[in-house]
Amino acid sequence: MKPGVASIFSPTLAARFDVLVEKYPVKRSALIPMLLYAQDEAGYLSEAVIAEIARRLSLTELEVRNVASYYSMLRFKPAGRYNIQVCTNICCMLKGAYDVLDRFREELHIDPNGTTPDGLFSLEEVECIGACCWGPAIQVNYDFHDEIKPDHVPGIVGGYRGKAQAEGKK
């Protein structure tokens, strides 16, 4: 990135990006990890995030959006602090994934792609997450939870709520 231009990322992440662009034989290879890590920090890919990443990689914003919009984990709108991703693909479905998804709906009073009013949780129905033998499986942000039964749902939600409280926010 051009010296003198302020970064919208935290110093840690900005430093990580400085390393990342040097990591590959071609700078552009850093694009997808950068988008993902930026999203982890900023919550979603805002215009500003896209602009800075484009600048760092000497790409146009169009190129960055073209790539970002291809990948299903990347989003252009904020999600909850804990994004609950319920796999309903065949193996999980056979083991009752839709019941689990329903239970999350009830527990959080939101539909898939919704976010709770306090911004703590969002819910998503996702494709296979690579935990087929341990279904139904969910991911909360990057944490896997295997062999979920609907009855586990309140505990999981409670756990994250507690975690958020412990971290002192909300």
Place this chain on the structure above:
Amino acid sequence: MPRLVSHPDEVKIVSRRFGQGATNIDRYIELGGYEAAKKALAQGPDWIINEMKASNLRGRGGAGFSTGMKWSFVPKQSAKPKSVLVNGDESEPGTCKDHLIFLHDPHSVIEGTIIAGLAIGAKTGFIYLRGEYRYLLEIVEKAVAAAYAHGFLGKRIFGSDTEFQIITQTGAGAYEVGEESALMESLEGKRGIPRIKPPFPAVVGLYGGPTIINNAETIATVPHIISMGAAPYAEIGTPRNGGTRLFCLSGHVERPGVYELPMGYNLKKMIYEVGGGIAGGRALKAVVPGGSSTPVLLPEEIDIGMDFDQVGKAGSMLGSGGVVVIDDHTCMVEFALRTIAFYQHESCGWCIPCREGTDWLKKSLSRFHAGFGRAADIDNIRRIAENILGRTFCPLGDAAAMPTIAFVKKFRKEFEDHLNGRPCPFAKEGVPQLAVV
């Protein structure tokens, strides 16, 4: 943490170190790790490739191409740097074996990558993990750092004059990126659109240089073959199908899990003995033998050996080793719909037949499953699938079409039972049906 299982019929080669703390490099070395890489370094490329050919190892990513052959296609001389690319995108529904390898034995992948690099004369290896595997990426990255610290990676690996670097990479959610050329595009920071072939990756691949792409399990198997010798390894499997394979047994079985069984292991036995039979004592309705893209088998079709050739002969494919067991309480229309919904979602959108065909199939099937089907739809669904089959840019189109054709062919009666506004015969109170799109 995914549950580990075991069964006496298992032959543990790749899964040998699962649950043994082998993520720690010292522990890995203690368990015989990195000896194969040293041996390979001493023996040289031709020897490695010959061993690989003799082992009859066939790619574990799905297509089952001979690994030794693939490596031998790489030109000896090349103006552009050569690469080894490890495909850890594991996204085929029903498949979760690479997950366990990265979790329990990341060094085996690193060691396999080094050996592959030695075989083709590459100086760089790339390990690409799907974005959802973030916690595994952290494990792999730690392992890579440890290997550097031990001098197993770097400018002079194992104290030799040979250089080998490993670069890790994450995806961000895209099944299609598991296709080898789309994988290279993604690694280059682009949309996951497959490339036109030829040229094949062995000639023009990553960053324009010759590249071999192998599934993570394939690569993790390599050090074991080098250590134990090709012949004993080949001996374990069936003709032209060497060794063992990680089978992911999922769905309605008593004991789901990842089992390492010899190639050619009987499918029926796998379900009833290794898996402990159908869960809850129900009856078997169908088996998807090799991940969601492989045509479904009926109970009477499963007395077969699980290797590429025998499953092929039975009209399906061994694929990625994901065995999905379906009991008699399952609605096959819904199952077909969920399968197609996946391929519709994951189609890269590049070519017309796949993009439009999967979209149409998903719409038709969801309307059908919701009870608004017409008799003509059944044939039409099959016809759409046939219009996709063999006409797409990459095999994803086939992956959507083949199972669809099999569902309609083998479960026509069940499709008919959904007609005339009849509710899904399998719907229980409160079971959500997929909304009509």
Place this chain on the structure above:
Amino acid sequence: MTTRLGILRDSEQKMPDVTFTVDGKKLTAPAGTLLIDACRKAGIEIPAFCYYPGLSLQAACRMCVVRQEKVPKLQTACTTMVAEGQSFITESEEIAAARKGTIELLLGNHPLDCPVCDAGGECELQDMNFKYGAGESLYTEAKRHRDEQQWSPAVFYDRPRCILCYRCTRICGEGMDVWALGIENRNASSVIAPNLGNRLDCEQCGMCIDICPVGALTSGAYRYKTRPWEMNHVSTVCTHCGDGCKVTLGIRTSTEGAEIIRGDNRDKSGINNDFLCAKGRFGFDFVDHPDRLTKPLVRNSAGTLEPATWEHALRIAATKLKEIRDTRSGAAIGVIGSNRTTNEENYLLQKFARTVLGTNNIDHERTTDYAAFARALAGHPGKTATLREIGRAPAILLIGGDPTNEHPLLAWQIRTNVRLNRARLYIANSKPIKLDRQAKATQEIPAGGYKNLAEFLDSGQSDFSKAVLAEESLIVIFGEEFRSAAVDELVAWGLKRGNIRFAYLGDHSNSRGAADMGLFPDLLPGYVPVTAPGAFAEYPNLPSTHGRTLPQMFEAAANGELGALFVVGANPISRLELDPEALRDTLVIVQDLFLTETAALADVVLPAASLYEKSGTVTNSFGDVQLARKAADRPGVRPDFEILVRLAGAMGVDVKTLVPFAHGSVTGDLGQSRGAQAGEADRHSVWLEANGLEPKLSPFDSLALLDEIQRLVPGYAPSESFDRFSLFAGNDVPSELGNSPGFVPISTLRGPDLIAPNHDGLFTSATLGRYCRGLTELEQHQETVKEAVAAAD
């Protein structure tokens, strides 16, 4: 840059021919040729949406599938490279079924709104459907809907109609090097997306609209105006810049005349092949601008201009001109010609000035120094480069200028040549330009340092000059930065090196023609000096001394020495910022489209037809001559050619002396009066006969003068390359500058101060540009988006 380029067509690497079989026929083509190209060349049509010659390969539409012997799956002809002994089937039941299946899938989501779609009737999907017939619709689902988007005043996008062939993204990126279009999302949600999210920041060339095989991208200028088959399509030459693109105008006849409703380049038959810029495509709307003059105007006794009949206006103009000529001599009359009128009109104008008005006071608004170029090249034919040659030259040196903005087609030719043939481009410029991206090497030149360039190159000091000197053959392109002696020096350097050809850039659609046709006070057509002994001997009463230059005419007017100024299609008051007061006592007659600053001063204003409303030839910067065809019609206006003939007639001139029409034409009749010619044969008739041509029947047929031009003007003579049949078939034919006589002195009449380049950009076109509402809108759009981008940064 994209890696999906497929095969690079490397012109230097000739592959050996191979023989293969297609549908039982033996074909031969260089190894590695794409099967689809080889077939098309042999007349075997293979359908395709995504394949587009010259752009990267996609293999996305799957329409081009064929069966290859011994290969299990159908193969795409667009990616199959032919090799010895292969055998293919391109039409069979199986293949037709595959194509039909694909169309059927496409039509699933494609709206069936053909009756209201702009592309209806010229839609490749319709045609394909007609051929492979996916007749019955099995699709009962709701189609995906997405609202239509307006990306710019020029470009609208309708996603449901889009078949995702990626032609638009490629023409914009690879072709234009603009990269303003991309693809967002994946699967059936994929959309084409513009670079600003919902708006386009680009050169607004509109090529994406032309290249779209369906009606997904439509033109702001044309949408919902008519059905394609309701139009006549006339291919003519763009009236704007000096590159001379061929443009097809869609014409609808109404009670108002024939109206232009579309400009495009779908037939790609011209010098510009695929290309057309915003001016060519959208810059035709000046023709029906409300300010367009449609009636002659005559200044009344109260001093205001009021409408008059043609007869009246012409009579006034003729009487006054005659009076001034007869009382004060021709030297008291000045004539200014146009950069936009045709060659025939310019030729006629100077002939009228010289032989009727009896003056060499004739000039035009010079945008570059073609006279110096002609002098430098005199006696060296074959040293200029046509635009087509630039498109295939192995090496190009571009000095100064900014072709992307000022010569868009030249920029396209260079880019395409670099991209497809790996041509080597060298750029010497005082500032960075967009074409630097295609350059093999660039050299910064201090502003004003261009004149030392040859010396700098010869010194071979820098890598740049070494590389340039190492080229076996080279085309050198330069513009108005070189004038007068600097042109001589540069050309002399090139002639000495021997392997160099030149192109010299001028500004407007017929700037080169104006110069070639002798709109100079000291040069006759073909750069023949008026002082040369025997020059244009058959012109009666040719004044043999230099006339006044344009600025000198204004000086003379200010001094009361100019009784009349006759201006045809020029606006010197505004363009050269001249003092209108100078013309206080001068009779001014103006022929133009609009009441320009100059026309507003006139005593008589004659409403002229634009280039789109008449026929004739024009010559672009590169010397390529093309035929402009009459497309539109505007009641009230007359072509400049006709006005001149009528004016001459009103002055009592036998128009045959000006325009050799009808049998036994002019020179025969006048033989006696022209001493030297007495008794000689009618040269014009002899010439026509020798060239198999018929005499023209009407004095208003401007092509009668093309015959005379070809007979008299050095460089325009019929030849193997200047083939009239080819010209009339709509092709460009090269004129030859090196054939001009070569004893032109460096006259004081031509100094750098006489050259006033216009530097028009993508949306401007001197005075005419003001009346192009579409272009103004595009320019404003671009300004707004540039501001928005700047604000975001």
